[in-house]
Amino acid sequence: MHRALQINEVLTMILRSYGDCCQQRTMSAILAATCRTFSEPASDVLWEALPRLEPLLRCIPDEEFARPAPSQGWRRFLKHAARVKSLVIDGVDADEVNERLPTLLTLRSRSEVGILPNLRKLAVRHSFLGLEPAEEPSPHDLHFFLFLGHKLESVRLQTCDEDSFHLVYQLAISCPRLRYLDVPQFPKGAARIIRCFSALEELDCDEPPIDVDVLEGLAYLPSLRRLSVTLPYDFRGVGTRATRDKMFPALQKLEVGNVQDLRHLLYLLRSIRSPDLHELSVYLSSCHADESSGTIHQTFNMLTKFPKLRRLTIRGFSATIDTPFPPRAILCLHHLEEICFEVGGLTMASQRLADLARGCPKLRRFTAYSSDQPGWPLEVLESFAEHFPELEYLHTRLDTCNAPTVGPPSACTLTPVCLRLEESPLKEEHWEQVAGYISLIYPHASFKFDPLWDEEDLRDTDKNALRWRQVARVVARASSAGA
Structure with a gap:
């Protein structure tokens, strides 16, 4: 071991020798309690990521919090609270929060940086927020704001129903640095404040179809790089011709679910201004399209506006796209590294593999099959070996x-x-x-x-x-x- 290593670097090497996270936490607790040399860095590791809130709540002293000279017990609590960077709040924490609520409210009101001043990641499980929609916010919903802070960058909510506007509102006013948000759905009225998340870079909102007004608000966020949403059943696009040149300016990765009609995907792709889109994943739901409609041709042609596209996935086991594979427009995506088509109706045209190899020379992962159409002849493997000699993954029928x-x-x-x-x-x-x-x-x-x-x-x-x-x-x- 090199003599120039810092104490925290030595500790990191020790903990890495324990592959299991539980063993690492156990060793950190032992070192924090028994070794003066490793006490501080081991305590930092031990408190950095809390799987529950309860250990921190147990450290709250019985005496009243007083400023500017808090007691030794309060100084110890504040020191531990400042170490927390990642936290999961579960339903089992609810009783402890209720019991300590007056103290927590006092502490929150007297602190300029919040109870957890260095918190970066927060996950709140449905057992804490409540399982069923209610006419009035549950007490635990109202306690949610206690743990928010200006440094919070990632929030994952397992429950957020259409009546939970106050949850999103609290995030908007309390977390100006929020970069990642995972919510099952946006509540009613959220479109009014969605543009407040100006630093948001990633959003997961997959369960019910997203409201068009919310999607339009997201389209104007200047930093949004990754978006995962479910489209409404009657989707007709967002914005107008005059505003589309300002929509989704930084989008790099798009995951779209519940596409009932290829035209819905076409409308969405038209709205994307970003030239840096490099990953597109689409799930088709009961979608049926054929060459005669012209929609297939228009939709795939729209992909050519994204020359940096590297990964393209189109799935839908109950959907059919009656077209030869690969579509001609795909040949213009010269940076494509991974392609995945798992839909019905595809006609496997092996004679197009040479064209695909010339158009997409960087292709390394290939998935294409249609369960309702005949597969390629076995000899097509020779064509893959000839035209894609550096292929790393092949999934087909x-x-x-x-x-x-x-x-x-x-x-x-x-x-x-x-x-x-x-x-x-x-x-x-x-x-x-x-x-x-x-x-x-x-x-x-x-x-x-x-x-x-x-x-x-x-x-x-x-x-x-x-x-x-x-x-x-x-x-x-x-x-x-x-x-």
């Missing part, structure tokens, strides 16, 4: 009803690739030939399977997936032998 052709493949690659092919139908009499064929094309391949199913479950439920596991073992043995 193959037509393996026929045995592979005899003879060496036309292309192969030594790049280690992860394959997921278990949705492909595989006959009992062909699996050994398929395994040998794959090991020739991808001699260093590994396989990925659904983690929810093990082999014992598959013996009686899914013989096809079981055969693919046999293929994986054969390919792994061939890879080990070749090494």
